[in-house]
Amino acid sequence: MKTFRLxxxxxxxxxFGKAVASTADAENFLKKSVGEVVDVxxxxxxxxxxxxxxxxxxxxTISFDAMTRRAVGPGWRQFSEPEKKEAIALFTTLIIRTxxxxxxxGELPDVVYKAATETAxxxxxxxxxxxxxxxxxxxxxRLEQPEGKGWRVTDVVIEGVSMIANYxxxxxxxxxxxxxxxxxxxxxxxxxxxxK
Amino acid sequence: MNTRRFAFYLFGAFAAIFAPEAPAEGNRIYTYTSQGAxxxxxxxxxxxxxxxxxYYLESAVPNQPxxxxxxxxxxxxxxxxxxxxxxxxxxxxxxxxxxxVPKPTPAPKPTKARAAEPPAPxxxxxxxxxKKSSPAPSAPPVKSSPKPAGPxxxxxxxLDDYGDAPKIADPIxxxxxxxxxxxxxxxxxxxxxxxxxxxxxxxxxxxTAVHNVYDNVEYPVRVVNHLLQGQPGRADLxxxxxxxxxxxxxxxxxxxxxxxxxxxxxxxxDTGQTFAKWGIGHGPYLVLPVIxxxxxxxxxxxxxxxxxxxxxxxPIGGVAQAISIPLSTPNTVRNVDxxxxxYDAATENAVDPYLSLRGSYIQYRDRAASK
Numbered sequence: 001m002k003t004f005r006l007x008x009x010x011x012x013x014x015x016f017g018k019a020v021a022s023t024a025d026a027e028n029f030l031k032k033s034v035g036e037v038v039d040v041x042x043x044x045x046x047x048x049x050x051x052x053x054x055x056x057x058x059x060x061t062i063s064f065d066a067m068t069r070r071a072v073g074p075g076w077r078q079f080s081e082p083e084k085k086e087a088i089a090l091f092t093t094l095i096i097r098t099x100x101x102x103x104x105x106g107e108l109p110d111v112v113y114k115a116a117t118e119t120a121x122x123x124x125x126x127x128x129x130x131x132x133x134x135x136x137x138x139x140x141x142r143l144e145q146p147e148g149k150g151w152r153v154t155d156v157v158i159e160g161v162s163m164i165a166n167y168x169x170x171x172x173x174x175x176x177x178x179x180x181x182x183x184x185x186x187x188x189x190x191x192x193x194x195x196k
Numbered sequence: 197m198n199t200r201r202f203a204f205y206l207f208g209a210f211a212a213i214f215a216p217e218a219p220a221e222g223n224r225i226y227t228y229t230s231q232g233a234x235x236x237x238x239x240x241x242x243x244x245x246x247x248x249x250x251y252y253l254e255s256a257v258p259n260q261p262x263x264x265x266x267x268x269x270x271x272x273x274x275x276x277x278x279x280x281x282x283x284x285x286x287x288x289x290x291x292x293x294x295x296x297v298p299k300p301t302p303a304p305k306p307t308k309a310r311a312a313e314p315p316a317p318x319x320x321x322x323x324x325x326x327k328k329s330s331p332a333p334s335a336p337p338v339k340s341s342p343k344p345a346g347p348x349x350x351x352x353x354x355l356d357d358y359g360d361a362p363k364i365a366d367p368i369x370x371x372x373x374x375x376x377x378x379x380x381x382x383x384x385x386x387x388x389x390x391x392x393x394x395x396x397x398x399x400x401x402x403x404t405a406v407h408n409v410y411d412n413v414e415y416p417v418r419v420v421n422h423l424l425q426g427q428p429g430r431a432d433l434x435x436x437x438x439x440x441x442x443x444x445x446x447x448x449x450x451x452x453x454x455x456x457x458x459x460x461x462x463x464x465x466d467t468g469q470t471f472a473k474w475g476i477g478h479g480p481y482l483v484l485p486v487i488x489x490x491x492x493x494x495x496x497x498x499x500x501x502x503x504x505x506x507x508x509x510x511p512i513g514g515v516a517q518a519i520s521i522p523l524s525t526p527n528t529v530r531n532v533d534x535x536x537x538x539y540d541a542a543t544e545n546a547v548d549p550y551l552s553l554r555g556s557y558i559q560y561r562d563r564a565a566s567k
Contacts (some may be wrong), residue, residue: 073361098545129461134404136460160563161542161556167553169361170547186547 004028011130025086026143027116028126029151034111037103044105058099063144064092070154071167072183076176081182090187095163097157097191107133124151232295263266293351362558364481364491372483376550379488383536391533403530410507412441412448417504421465425473433462463567467504468497481554487558488535 034059045048068091069076070082079087095145103109109132126141142155155164174182366372398406415438420429435452445452453459471493479492490498502508507524539553546552 094545101544123567134400151278161559165360165362165559166552166555167547170551172361173551190545190547 015087022122023124024035025118027113027152029061030116030126030141030143030153031113031151033057038108038111041103041105042108046105047052047100051097052102052107053094053104054100056075058096059155061153063094063146063149063154064095066144066146066154067095067164067175071164072175073173075180075183078182080186081193087180087184090191091167091186092146093191094187098163099124111139148173287335332466360411362555362562364478364554364558366481366554367478368482372481373550375483375485376553378485379483380549383539387532387536390529391536392475394529394533403533406526407534408441408445409561410530411450411451412438413447413506416466416506419499420504421467421470422560424467424470425465427465430462430465433459437462463564466497466564467500468494468561469564470500472561478558478561481558488539489553491558491561493563 037054040053040057044053052139068088070085072079073092078086109130112129112131113127116124116128119125122145124143124182126143128139129139130139130142138159140157141153142157143151144177145156146154155162157163170186171183174186179184217471395403415434418432419431419434419438422428422434437459439460440453440456441451444450468491475494478494482490482492482495484490484495487498542556543549543552
């Protein structure tokens with residue numbers, strides 16, 4: 001009877017334990033990646049070296065595929081395969097530049113993580129408070145496991161502003177005015193524009 | 197024998213009554229894929245389970261679809277050799293340049309005010325309604341697949357609900373874009389140099405002290421709005437924060453309250469936020485000269501904030517004006533400085549800086565209202 005109860009408890013708690021484990025995995029993955037970025041920022045002397053050093057870390061941390069697809073929105077279905085590849089490549093450049101421009105070489109953020117939450121099966125949100133250059137920011141990282149490749153960041157929300165939602169608002173207008181060609185044109189223009 | 201025959205007929209009658217009805221010709225269900233409108237295989241007359249696709253009655257599918265490759269693909273029949281997909285545009289192979297994809301047919305010609313909304317899939321109204329799809333009066337829903345947290349009807353994948361574009365009415369967009377351009381010139385040629393001088397003259401600790409003092413002085417704006425929002429607990433914390441910073445923080449120069457997590461993470465409150473908590477919507481989007489993005493609601497709220505700000509209580513005219521100007525000038529400069537930071541964060545690396553700023557502003561304010 002005792003064994004049966006133990007088994008029953010295990011069966012009931014097993015899914016919960018799995019969820020806790022996956023949440024912790026996502027949280028650890030994020031902390032490790034952010035730590036790597038901070039290390040690069042510590043060693044960099046200028047913005048160029050910082051962006052170059054951060055790129056490989058971001059490539060393995062962020063799912064640019066999912067990010068681009070969702071940022072473009074329903075219009076994505078009308079992109080041809082070469083257009084999709086080009087859009088992902090351009091958007092990757094843009095996101096990496098946006099992310100690296102938030103850091104000033106030598107100035108390090110103080111990040112305090114809050115408990116990660118599983119908002120849906122396979123989806124975890126990690127909230128954090130970042131103290132940077134004397135200002136306090138609330139940053140939420142959204143992580144998923146796209147195509148079972150392990151945890152990847154799919155959206156970053158800074159002070160309530162979602163990166164994906166913000167770009168979708170812009171791409172929608174471009175798509176309505178000129179289809180995939182207009183989206184690619186504007187992406188190309190932004191990605192190749194000199195950094196301010 | 198008779199009993200068995202009777203049972204057989206009875207079963208037949210039940211089967212006839214409850215059997216799923218085959219869709220009548222002309223009443224098929226369609227969905228849109230990359231190949232355009234494709235008929236859906238109904239499983240015993242039911243739509244696929246747990247699907248978030250948007251489905252359309254055949255009568256609602258236009259003959260001339262707006263998708264570039266919208267010819268319905270012939271289904272089910274096994275083909276010895278797949279026929280090449282009819283493409284609207286010939287694709288030159290070697291050139292890496294994107295093929296000129298034709299404009300989405302302007303059948304549901306979107307107005308400029310709708311620019312920020314996701315493009316409508318095509319003219320027909322969806323008949324499967326998921327969480328965020330809008331009800332369509334033209335085609336009544338035949339089946340709904342409710343799910344507590346699901347993606348929008350036009351989602352690209354099961355988890356695609358992050359990308360909902362922020363929405364606000366922008367009926368005077370051409371005017372707003374004009375003011376946005378004007379503000380950009382003001383920021384570039386006046387505000388940025390002023391900010392640069394401010395940063396050069398005052399070292400960072402002094403700038404932080406200036407910010408802290410004025411932030412502390414604006415206590416009445418926050419405490420009154422906490423109370424108006426029905427948050428006496430927050431008003432109490434705000435008062436403690438003010439008292440600690442005014443005394444231990446030497447008139448607010450030092451933000452001693454940051455050492456206490458409850459006080460450090462106390463959300464700010466303003467009149468626009470209070471209106472939002474009362475259920476008042478954004479109203480139309482406005483770009484105000486110098487001030488920048490605001491919704492109509494927050495523009496009215498701004499008047500409330502100004503009235504509650506002690507810096508504006510100094511009467512204008514005579515000697516009082518002489519006090520008022522030096523009192524408010526550092527505050528104006530620090531506001532310019534922080535406004536520029538927010539402006540740069542929203543517009544740098546944007547595809548359309550105007551839309552990026554509008555989207556950032558709405559998301560930021562929505563979050564403030566939800567706190």
